[in-house]
Amino acid sequence: MQNTNPHAVLLASPGMGHFIPAVELGKRLATHHGFDVTVFVVAADASITESPLFKPPRTPNPLNLVLLPPVDISTHVDSTASVVTQLVIMMREALPLLRAAISAMKYHPTTLIVDMFGTEALAIAEEFDMLKYVFITSTAWFLAVTVHFPYIDEEAEHQHRVMKMPLDIPGCRSLRYEDTLDLFLDQTDRNLFSAFARVGMEISNADGILVNTWQDLEPLTLRALENEKFLGQVMKASVYPVGPLVRPIGQSSKSEVMDWLDVQPTESVIYVSFGSGGTLSVKQTSELAWGLELSQHRFIWVVRPPVDGDASANFFNVTNSHDGTPSYLPNGFYTRIRNRGMVVPMWAPQTEILAHKSIGGFFSHCGWNSTLESMVNGVPMVAWPLYAEQQMNAAMLAEELEVAVRPKIQPNAGVIEREEIAGMVRRVMELKGNEMRDKVKELQRSANQALMQGGSSYNSLSRVSKECELKLHRLSAMALG
Ligand code: UDP
Numbered sequence: 001m002q003n004t005n006p007h008a009v010l011l012a013s014p015g016m017g018h019f020i021p022a023v024e025l026g027k028r029l030a031t032h033h034g035f036d037v038t039v040f041v042v043a044a045d046a047s048i049t050e051s052p053l054f055k056p057p058r059t060p061n062p063l064n065l066v067l068l069p070p071v072d073i074s075t076h077v078d079s080t081a082s083v084v085t086q087l088v089i090m091m092r093e094a095l096p097l098l099r100a101a102i103s104a105m106k107y108h109p110t111t112l113i114v115d116m117f118g119t120e121a122l123a124i125a126e127e128f129d130m131l132k133y134v135f136i137t138s139t140a141w142f143l144a145v146t147v148h149f150p151y152i153d154e155e156a157e158h159q160h161r162v163m164k165m166p167l168d169i170p171g172c173r174s175l176r177y178e179d180t181l182d183l184f185l186d187q188t189d190r191n192l193f194s195a196f197a198r199v200g201m202e203i204s205n206a207d208g209i210l211v212n213t214w215q216d217l218e219p220l221t222l223r224a225l226e227n228e229k230f231l232g233q234v235m236k237a238s239v240y241p242v243g244p245l246v247r248p249i250g251q252s253s254k255s256e257v258m259d260w261l262d263v264q265p266t267e268s269v270i271y272v273s274f275g276s277g278g279t280l281s282v283k284q285t286s287e288l289a290w291g292l293e294l295s296q297h298r299f300i301w302v303v304r305p306p307v308d309g310d311a312s313a314n315f316f317n318v319t320n321s322h323d324g325t326p327s328y329l330p331n332g333f334y335t336r337i338r339n340r341g342m343v344v345p346m347w348a349p350q351t352e353i354l355a356h357k358s359i360g361g362f363f364s365h366c367g368w369n370s371t372l373e374s375m376v377n378g379v380p381m382v383a384w385p386l387y388a389e390q391q392m393n394a395a396m397l398a399e400e401l402e403v404a405v406r407p408k409i410q411p412n413a414g415v416i417e418r419e420e421i422a423g424m425v426r427r428v429m430e431l432k433g434n435e436m437r438d439k440v441k442e443l444q445r446s447a448n449q450a451l452m453q454g455g456s457s458y459n460s461l462s463r464v465s466k467e468c469e470l471k472l473h474r475l476s477a478m479a480l481g
Contacts, residue, residue, distance in 0.1 A: 003107040006468035007036040010135070011098060013091050013117035014043050016276040017367050021137040021212050022115065023063065024245035030062035032458070033465040038064040038109070040101060042094045042118075045070050068097045083277075084183070084388075087117045088195050099124050108479075110471045113210065116146070119202035131471050133464065134203045135210045138368045140221040140241065141396065142389045143211055144172045145181070147204045147235050150197040160184060171224025173400070178410060179391040204235040208464060212243035212368065214450035214457045217401075217443065240460040244372040244447050247351050257300060258352060260342050264298055267360030267437075270382070270425055271353050273302040274365035278386045282306045282328060283415050289329050291421025292341060297429050299341045299363075302348045303329070354379055360437075361428040366393040378444040380404060380436035382424045384411050403440040405432065 008029050012022035022039055029035040071093040077086055098121055102109060112125035113133045125132035136143045148169050152160075160167040161184050164177040177184075183192045203209060215222060218241070225239045261269065272292065274280070280288065285306040292299050306328050320326055325334040334343070350370070353359060354377045362374045363382040371393055374381050381404035383394035397404035405427045407416045428436065450457040 003036060003472075005034050005036045006111060006465070006472045007038070007105075007107055007109040008111040008113055008468065009102060009109045009130075010037065010039045011091075011094075011112070011114045011118045011121055012039060012041045013087055013115050015087070017369050018115050018117070018137055020247050020369055021245050022113075022135065023065070024247060025113070025135055025210065025212075025242070026063045028242075028245060028461060029465070032453075033461055035111075035465070035468070036064075036107070037062065038066060038105075040098060041065065041067050042090055043067060043070060044090065066101070068094050068101070071097070082182075082186070082189060082192060084117075084192055085189070085195070091117045092120055095121055095124065099127070102128055108475060110475065111468045116199055116203065119199050119206075122202060122206060129475065131207045131468060133208045133210055134206045134237075135212070136203075137212050138389055139393065139396065140211050140213050140218040140225060140239065141169075141172060142392060143203070143209065143239070144169050144221055144225055145175055145389075145392070146196070146200045148200070150200040169224075171227055172221045173396075175392065176395070179395040181389055181392070182387055204237055206237045208240055208467070209237045210240045210242045210460075210464065212245055212372065213241045214243050214447060215241050216446040216450065216456070217241075217244075240464055241450075242457045242461045242464075244376055244451070244457075246369065246372045246376055249352050249355050250349065255349060257342055257344055257348060258356070261300070261353065261356045261358045264358040266357050268429075269298040269300060269358045270295075270361035270363055270429055271300050271348075271350075271359055271379075272363040273348065273350060273370070274304075274384070274386060275367040275370055278365040278367075279304050279307045281308050281415070283308075284411070285328055286330055287415055287418045288421055289333050290418035291416075292425065293330075293333070293337055294418055294422035295425035295429075296340075296422075297425050298358075299337075299425075300344060300348065300353060301341065302344045302346070302350075304346060360433065361425070363425065363428075366390040366397065368393060371397065372447075375403070375440060375443045376447050378437065378441040380428050380433060380440050382406075382428055386412055401439065401443065403436050403443065404428075405436075 010022050010026050012019045019041060026037040026039045030037045071090050073086060073089045073093055076089045109130055111131045112121065113135050114121050115135050115137055119134060122132045159165040160177060166174040166176050168174045183196055186192060222239065222241055292301065321331060323332060323335045325332060351373055354362060354373050359379055361382065362379045363384060364370045364374060366383050366385045367390060381397060383397050383404040383406045385391045385394040394406055398406040405424050407420055407424065409416065449455050452458060
């Protein structure tokens, strides 16, 4: 049976970095393009339902948000497997649950949209005669690397992986070894390597690829992806830049940290956070604390207990000294930074913080959602990439867009000392700050324009919407015989 609106089913893989943009895409499809939307969420456990995103909003909810029953992957991989391997297995195990949920729907959905970890579910879209899209929650440049990857020959792979030479991507900025993806650096895990190649092929066979970027942010890469040569050889799907889709500010943002920000001078505070999963070593955490202190700038730091390789267990038995400073931070830190710094354990209301007028910089791990949140608020960055494609994001921010400074060595290649950290904070907050701020405010304006009715991202999503409406009409005509 058919509904009168196209119905999009979105599948979000585990992790806030995938869940948040999936929800935002769903909301946009529902509120601007007349879709019915169901977002299926795969999670390791049910704790994600504690997220405010799962709480019923005060305004009518445009989405149907459904947590699929948590999947158990312990019989398939051990807990030391890479995060990517675990994600791939979790998504595979969730496939029967997705199939059953779609099959039980009263109205036949027209469209399946998965993120890059959900590409095996595209076969389910075919079973149910649905259009199939992939939503890349990162840059067009990352998409170009991913779809090009299965087609690089052994020689090029050897040159990049072993000889540490740049990897050429047709028509795009080449990928320097120092900025490359984790899986190129890991010389041992061939499974990861082949899983990534499979994903690259599956993405290019979708009906379309939505990317959380916008035309004016990555014009050259987007043009390269549209180029006959790139498409002809590698990719069959059209690319739709639909971003930046970021979480809006919550309705009630009263908290200690927001109260503190309210009384700080305009653009005087640097916000320090490494996303939902980023963790630093013991030594690096201590150097960062000293660096922030040395910089003499105001800061908010979302702190997690440090982890050194696998020797992490004891660090969760944190003790606090007399002024409340946890044992993994320098002794007396809380006393010395009082009035100037605020430490928030584990999680902070990031979108609200970045939108606050007192914020003048963002010290970030360069996860793509965090990066977009910084751009749409016109905030320059200290780029401190940790894993996944974050080095690529950092390179683009610092060298191409010139809205960030970067440390001299990669944060995961050694400890960055306090003097360098203090220097980077000063460059963003004082020395290079105005120059970078002007550039990032220009990006903020172009992001807003892209999303407005008639803007490039709005129009991209309208094109997707047209395809889905056509599909709906075809399905309806078939149902009527
Ligand atoms: N986030 C937050 N508070 C925190 C840490 C993260 O609200 O203390 C949100 C952040 O605003 C962003 C998402 O979690 O929307 C993290 O996504 P990102 O792609 O930046 O990084 P990931 O967590 O995937 O590495």
